[in-house]
Amino acid sequence: MESEAIVIARDLVKVYGDGAEVRALNGLTMTVGRGEFIAVMGPSGSGKSTLLHIIGALDRPTGGEVWVDGQNLARVRDLDAFRARTVGFVFQLHNLIPTLTARENIEVPMMDQPVSRRERRRRAEELLERVGLRERMNHLPNQLSGGERQRVAIARALANRPALLLADEPTGNLDSQSGAEVVGLMRELNQDLGMTIIIVTHDPAVAGRAHRILLMQDGRIIEERRPEEMRVNDPVTD
Numbered sequence: 001m002e003s004e005a006i007v008i009a010r011d012l013v014k015v016y017g018d019g020a021e022v023r024a025l026n027g028l029t030m031t032v033g034r035g036e037f038i039a040v041m042g043p044s045g046s047g048k049s050t051l052l053h054i055i056g057a058l059d060r061p062t063g064g065e066v067w068v069d070g071q072n073l074a075r076v077r078d079l080d081a082f083r084a085r086t087v088g089f090v091f092q093l094h095n096l097i098p099t100l101t102a103r104e105n106i107e108v109p110m111m112d113q114p115v116s117r118r119e120r121r122r123r124a125e126e127l128l129e130r131v132g133l134r135e136r137m138n139h140l141p142n143q144l145s146g147g148e149r150q151r152v153a154i155a156r157a158l159a160n161r162p163a164l165l166l167a168d169e170p171t172g173n174l175d176s177q178s179g180a181e182v183v184g185l186m187r188e189l190n191q192d193l194g195m196t197i198i199i200v201t202h203d204p205a206v207a208g209r210a211h212r213i214l215l216m217q218d219g220r221i222i223e224e225r226r227p228e229e230m231r232v233n234d235p236v237t238d
C-alpha cells in the first residue's frame with residue numbers, strides 16, 4: 001500500500017567524511033504508513049540519528065532515495081519550506097529559547113509562515129492546552145520541569161501542522177516518570193490526531209508503546225519487533 005506510505009526510504013547510504021570514511025547508513029530500506037507510531041532502536045553509532053536527519057531533510061543521503069509525504073526529497077526545490085511545513089523535530093535537548101515564554105517558543109516556527117499574529121497566538125494556546133500546559137503559558141523554560149520543557153518542544157514541533165513528527169531520544173534526559181508522560185503524550189497525538197511519529201529511543205519501555213519497533217545495526221534495519229516483545233520487563237503499564 002505505497003499510496004498510504006508517508007515515508008519510503010530505499011537503499012539509503014550515508015557516508016560521512018572524505019579521508020576516514022564512516023558509512024552511517026548502508027543500504028537501509030523502510031516504509032512507514034500514514035498514522036503509524038514507529039520506534040527505532042539500536043546501538044550507539046548504528047545510524048539512527050542520521051536516518052532521522054535524512055527523513056527530515058536536515059541532511060542528504062549519499063545514495064538511495066527517500067520520499068516523504070509524496071515528495072522525493074532529492075527533487076524538493078524549497079527544502080526550507082519542506083522542513084518548516086512537512087516535518088516537526090523533537091530532540092533530546094529541547095532547544096527552547098531561554099528568554100521566550102512557553103507560548104512564544106511555540107510561536108517561533110510560525111513567524112516566517114503566512115500566519116497572522118493573532119492566529120499564531122491562538123494556535124500556540126491550543127497546542128499548550130493539548131500538551132497539558134495551558135497554565136504554564138507565560139513561564140520561561142527554566143521555570144518548567146524537564147518533562148514540561150519537552151512537552152513545549154513537542155507543541156513547537158507541531159506548530160505548523162506537520163504530516164510527520166520525528167523525535168530523537170526525546171526522553172533521553174528525563175527520569176522514567178517524565179519520560180513515560182512524554183511518550184504518553186505522543187501516543188495521544190498519534191491516536192487523537194492521527195499524527196505519524198518516528199521516535200528514536202534506547203528505552204524498551206518507550207519503544208513498547210509504539211506500533212512497530214525497527215532495530216538498526218551498522219546502518220541498516222536488521223529486525224522488526226512488536227511492542228509486546230518489549231514489554232516483558234516493562235515497568236510502565238497502561
Ligand SMILES: Nc1ncnc2c1ncn2[C@@H]1O[C@H](COP(=O)(O)OP(=O)(O)OP(=O)(O)O)[C@@H](O)[C@H]1O
Pocket residue numbers: 016017022023024042043044045046047048049050051
Ligand atoms: N557529521 C558527522 N560526521 C562524521 N561522522 C558522523 C557524523 N554524524 C554521525 N557520524 C557517524 O556516523 C555513525 C552513525 O551516527 P548516528 O549519530 O546516526 O548514530 P546513532 O545511532 O544516532 O547513535 P547514538 O545512539 O549514539 O545517538 C557514527 O559512527 C557516527 O560517528
Ligand SMILES: [Mg+2]
Pocket residue numbers: 048049050168
Ligand atoms: Mg543519535
